[in-house]
């Protein structure tokens with residue numbers, strides 16, 4: 001019973017944070033101020049009233065259109081809000097109310113926002129990596145007896161990718177992706193960040209090959225969304241995946 005109450009609470013909280021993520025996603029690539037400008041319609045500049053700013057519900061209530069100029073509001077808003085709500089519930093059910101759970105919720109939000117931006121602009125704004133790095137430092141301080149796990153995590157995948165970057169002269173991997181594997185490595189520890197990277201590569205090859213076949217997209221891929229998916233899965237199910245993998249070896 002308590003689980004359901006807290007799940008609803010985390011979901012609503014996630015939706016509210018999700019609506020802030022939409023502001024970040026929209027304004028960071030345009031270099032617009034995140035806090036100073038009031039929320040406005042992107043086509044006519046109509047300043048939004050409080051009842052047009054309620055996450056998820058306003059979109060449904062307005063029928064997906066601006067009240068003044070009737071231009072369509074992108075479906076990205078409700079999707080990001082709902083997705084962030086769902087991510088928070090998954091983290092809550094996996095970690096409960098703990099420091100780990102809070103850090104993972106915040107990291108999941110950063111991953112969601114940077115994925116959408118990377119998908120659209122092929123770039124990960126450095127602010128997201130700084131944010132995840134700070135989350136990683138908090139993890140390290142609050143779980144200090146395992147500090148070496150996190151410090152090794154900082155370099156485990158990113159060091160390898162940096163070598164690849166040097167050898168291929170920057171063609172194989174973007175700098176933002178390398179930084180993402182460093183900062184999430186600090187947050188997750190070396191075992192889970194390796195799992196995250198492998199999962200990211202698997203998801204990327206499946207999805208991107210499918211997209212190349214269906215939508216004739218080019219070979220160039222934004223790796224951030226796939227790495228982010230890998231990181232999130234590793235955060236929640238990584239421990240099980242590792243022990244399942246090790247137990248397979250133990251039976252031989």
Ligand SMILES: [Zn+2]
Pocket residue numbers: 041042043044045046066067068069070071
């Ligand atoms: Zn408008």
